[in-house]
Amino acid sequence: MLPFARVAIIGLGLIGSSIARGVRQTMPTVRLTGHDADPAVRAAAVTLDLVDDVADHPGAAVIDADLVILCVPVGAIGEAAAALAADLPADAIVSDVGSCKTEVARALAAALPDAMIVPAHPVAGTERSGPEAGFATLFQRRWCILTPPADADPAVVERVAEFWRRLGAAVEVMTPEHHDRVLAVTSHLPHLIAYSIVGTASDLEAVTESEVIKYSAGGFRDFTRIAASDPTMWRDVFLHNREAVLEMLGRFSEDLASLQRAIRWGDGDVLFDLFTRTRAVRRSIVEQGQDDAREDFGRAHQQ
Amino acid sequence: MLPFARVAIIGLGLIGSSIARGVRQTMPTVRLTGHDADPAVRAAAVTLDLVDDVADHPGAAVIDADLVILCVPVGAIGEAAAALAADLPADAIVSDVGSCKTEVARALAAALPDAMIVPAHPVAGTERSGPEAGFATLFQRRWCILTPPADADPAVVERVAEFWRRLGAAVEVMTPEHHDRVLAVTSHLPHLIAYSIVGTASDLEAVTESEVIKYSAGGFRDFTRIAASDPTMWRDVFLHNREAVLEMLGRFSEDLASLQRAIRWGDGDVLFDLFTRTRAVRRSIVEQGQDDAREDFGRAHQQ
Numbered sequence: 247m248l249p250f251a252r253v254a255i256i257g258l259g260l261i262g263s264s265i266a267r268g269v270r271q272t273m274p275t276v277r278l279t280g281h282d283a284d285p286a287v288r289a290a291a292v293t294l295d296l297v298d299d300v301a302d303h304p305g306a307a308v309i310d311a312d313l314v315i316l317c318v319p320v321g322a323i324g325e326a327a328a329a330l331a332a333d334l335p336a337d338a339i340v341s342d343v344g345s346c347k348t349e350v351a352r353a354l355a356a357a358l359p360d361a362m363i364v365p366a367h368p369v370a371g372t373e374r375s376g377p378e379a380g381f382a383t384l385f386q387r388r389w390c391i392l393t394p395p396a397d398a399d400p401a402v403v404e405r406v407a408e409f410w411r412r413l414g415a416a417v418e419v420m421t422p423e424h425h426d427r428v429l430a431v432t433s434h435l436p437h438l439i440a441y442s443i444v445g446t447a448s449d450l451e452a453v454t455e456s457e458v459i460k461y462s463a464g465g466f467r468d469f470t471r472i473a474a475s476d477p478t479m480w481r482d483v484f485l486h487n488r489e490a491v492l493e494m495l496g497r498f499s500e501d502l503a504s505l506q507r508a509i510r511w512g513d514g515d516v517l518f519d520l521f522t523r524t525r526a527v528r529r530s531i532v533e534q535g536q537d538d539a540r541e542d543f544g545r546a547h548q549q
Numbered sequence: 550m551l552p553f554a555r556v557a558i559i560g561l562g563l564i565g566s567s568i569a570r571g572v573r574q575t576m577p578t579v580r581l582t583g584h585d586a587d588p589a590v591r592a593a594a595v596t597l598d599l600v601d602d603v604a605d606h607p608g609a610a611v612i613d614a615d616l617v618i619l620c621v622p623v624g625a626i627g628e629a630a631a632a633l634a635a636d637l638p639a640d641a642i643v644s645d646v647g648s649c650k651t652e653v654a655r656a657l658a659a660a661l662p663d664a665m666i667v668p669a670h671p672v673a674g675t676e677r678s679g680p681e682a683g684f685a686t687l688f689q690r691r692w693c694i695l696t697p698p699a700d701a702d703p704a705v706v707e708r709v710a711e712f713w714r715r716l717g718a719a720v721e722v723m724t725p726e727h728h729d730r731v732l733a734v735t736s737h738l739p740h741l742i743a744y745s746i747v748g749t750a751s752d753l754e755a756v757t758e759s760e761v762i763k764y765s766a767g768g769f770r771d772f773t774r775i776a777a778s779d780p781t782m783w784r785d786v787f788l789h790n791r792e793a794v795l796e797m798l799g800r801f802s803e804d805l806a807s808l809q810r811a812i813r814w815g816d817g818d819v820l821f822d823l824f825t826r827t828r829a830v831r832r833s834i835v836e837q838g839q840d841d842a843r844e845d846f847g848r849a850h851q852q
Contacts, residue, residue: 522780
């Protein structure tokens with residue numbers, strides 16, 4: 247049995263449009279409605295035939311839905327929820343895909359005090375954005391984390407979990423606070439560092455930006471992929487997971503300072519020991535199917 | 550006309566074995582000799598048929614060569630050069646593939662005061678190491694930087710350049726000092742940061758290492774690839790390009806601190822502006838063929 251029959255997607259960018267495509271592929275009888283605040287995205291959604299009905303108003307998209315998924319930047323989630331509150335059916339379940347869960351839970355509860363809310367975070371994405379960037383298999387073999395409130399009905403949580411499993415994801419449940427610490431280290435801090443180093447590299451005087459680009463195959467290019475991610479989404483992530491990000495950043499800065507000291511004093515053993523330890527982490531990630539085992543990411547070395 | 554007829558490769562790991570394979574493919578009439586300090590690597594080189602003759606002593610490998618390429622970690626280069634000095638033909642050109650050039654030039658000049666030396670750095674590699682990891686096309690569409698001494702014979706430099714062009718690389722010439730600053734930012738700093746964040750992530754108490762691995766698709770996994778690079782090689786890089794690495798690290802830490810401040814004070818504009826700027830750098834790298842344009846590196850989302 248399908249977990250939901252009428253799904254409304256609010257926000258039709260990379261994630262929203264991938265959910266729509268995934269539903270079409272794995273749950274073809276589901277009636278899909280959608281809305282995006284940007285008229286150009288709505289027009290693209292019509293052209294791409296992402297959903298059965300693209301509504302000009304969020305209320306019109308959700309009025310008959312049994313699942314509403316907010317796929318907007320976390321800073322816009324409270325406003326997006328408020329805009330559809332009056333039209334939300336009493337038995338609809340509301341979810342989202344935001345990368346920070348404590349603030350999102352707060353914003354959703356404030357905007358929709360009577361709704362059944364099961365926040366979700368599919369840990370998947372690419373550096374592209376917009377409705378054209380989505381694809382149906384984005385969530386396959388990826389994790390989707392649910393952070394239901396402590397008093398959530400287990401049957402409701404299970405329906406949302408089943409929805410994500412149908413899209414190909416494996417589901418985990420945790421508290422929003424724990425989610426935010428885990429993601430601060432596995433996602434938010436890496437993005438912040440990547441953005442930062444790409445900024446540093448383009449501001450140098452002694453080395454030109456064209457040299458940085460030319461010789462990027464030495465390692466730098468790996469950072470630029472995630473530093474090409476959507477600016478609005480990521481600004482919001484850092485502003486809404488402030489505490490956990492600052493905590494992880496503090497630890498990282500300490501560790502980096504101790505490497506700096508080892509380099510300054512020529513302490514090769516400190517460097518060698520760390521570099522040996524980090525190799526094992528990579529091995530585990532590849533073994534668990536969370537990254538591509540092909541060397542150098544299978545990048546082409548031939549024309 | 551071939552630039553060289555008899556090439557000796559000292560050190561048969563990822564880079565040395567890739568050169569050997571590339572020479573076999575693009576300059577099949579060249580006579581190839583090789584040596585590695587590790588008997589197990591020498592045995593593997595015989596099994597893999599990497600070169601025409603695997604010598605047990607570096608002197609025996611170079612005695613008839615017109616090009617000798619030292620493919621050893623930069624910390625071992627002086628010793629490796631000294632070990633073959635007595636057998637080096639007077640007209641042989643000596644080169645290397647080290648990632649730091651100022652210290653390498655000093656070490657080579659000290660060990661081989663009368664030799665013609667043209668240091669080289671092919672900006673290419675993967676996270677794998679050892680003779681099995683090499684492949685003939687590793688250098689194709691990559692840059693190879695030559696850092697000849699100021700008084701080098703241009704004809705000699707051109708022969709080395711032509712050798713690398715035959716292996717598929719594009720060649721640039723610069724001073725060792727400028728090379729070391731360029732690579733500090735495009736390669737050494739990214740590796741240091743990647744090693745550091747992987748270390749930070751595995752040392753947390755509130756988030757387990759298995760959670761870090763499980764949710765690594767959020768961005769963290771991109772860092773683990775380069776943090777799986779050869780520990781000995783990279784220890785040596787940091788110890789031998791100390792000044793440039795510390796300078797770039799200082800700038801990076803400053804920039805990161807200013808992002809930290811923007812997050813703490815909720816200054817979204819600072820974040821948004823940087824995140825928009827960094828996107829353009831990525832675009833240039835892809836346009837110039839220095840990275841794969843496939844979204845998410847073309848990682849498989851399906852089984």
